Amino acid sequence: MKNTNKAKPAADQVSELTTNRLSVYLRCLNLLDAAGATTVSSQVLAEQFHLNAAQIRKDLACFGEFGVRGVGYYVKDLKRHLRQILGLDRQLHVAVMGAGNLGLALADYPGFRQEGFAITALFDTLSAKVGRRSRGGVPIYDITELGEVIKRDRIDIAVIAVPADSAQHVLNMVVAAGVKAILNFSPETLDVPPGVKLKSVDLTVSLESLSFYLARNEAGDHEEAGDARA
Numbered sequence: 001m002k003n004t005n006k007a008k009p010a011a012d013q014v015s016e017l018t019t020n021r022l023s024v025y026l027r028c029l030n031l032l033d034a035a036g037a038t039t040v041s042s043q044v045l046a047e048q049f050h051l052n053a054a055q056i057r058k059d060l061a062c063f064g065e066f067g068v069r070g071v072g073y074y075v076k077d078l079k080r081h082l083r084q085i086l087g088l089d090r091q092l093h094v095a096v097m098g099a100g101n102l103g104l105a106l107a108d109y110p111g112f113r114q115e116g117f118a119i120t121a122l123f124d125t126l127s128a129k130v131g132r133r134s135r136g137g138v139p140i141y142d143i144t145e146l147g148e149v150i151k152r153d154r155i156d157i158a159v160i161a162v163p164a165d166s167a168q169h170v171l172n173m174v175v176a177a178g179v180k181a182i183l184n185f186s187p188e189t190l191d192v193p194p195g196v197k198l199k200s201v202d203l204t205v206s207l208e209s210l211s212f213y214l215a216r217n218e219a220g221d222h223e224e225a226g227d228a229r230a
């Protein structure tokens with residue numbers, strides 16, 4: 001496999017859209033590998049998974065030369081390279097802030113561990129939950145133990161799954177404890193200091209987008225029905 005010693009671009013030099021696409025490419029390669037494919041070209045990869053071949057080549061070129069002329073990419077090798085680029089060649093420890101329905105569901109989702117994300121702790125303020133475990137066995141700690149557990153478990157990523165009015169306060173506690181990467185499920189717009197990466201997932205926005213799609217389609221159907229009756 002041809003691979004140059006091209007220097008890794010700094011994290012702030014790679015756009016979030018690019019890293020999102022790398023994750024998509026890795027998922028596609030996982031499917032190809034499971035199906036027994038050993039090699040794949042950018043064109044075949046694009047056609048099979050509705051991607052853009054030129055974009056695939058451009059994205060990968062940011063990190064080196066992984067293809068072989070006349071062959072394409074070796075599936076297992078490219079998977080390994082993408083996992084290294086995305087930092088998935090090591091296990092990452094994750095803590096979930098909030099042991100409500102969402103927090104418990106996230107903690108027990110098996111797909112995270114399969115991809116190298118180990119959920120090692122849940123935190124909550126309700127004494128009735130503290131000391132218990134999720135169905136999958138993740139322990140629930142009191143929020144006052146946050147700093148100690150984060151240091152002990154070497155937490156890399158914190159997930160915010162608390163009510164909106166508590167989200168910023170909890171995030172501040174997580175940052176103060178030394179966590180540099182945070183995934184937020186709260187609908188609130190949260191502030192983080194320089195050097196901390198925040199990603200937000202707003203489920204309501206996604207549902208509203210789907211609602212808009214349905215409303216527009218229904219309006220179009222009504223218009224077509226009206227034209228048919230005219």
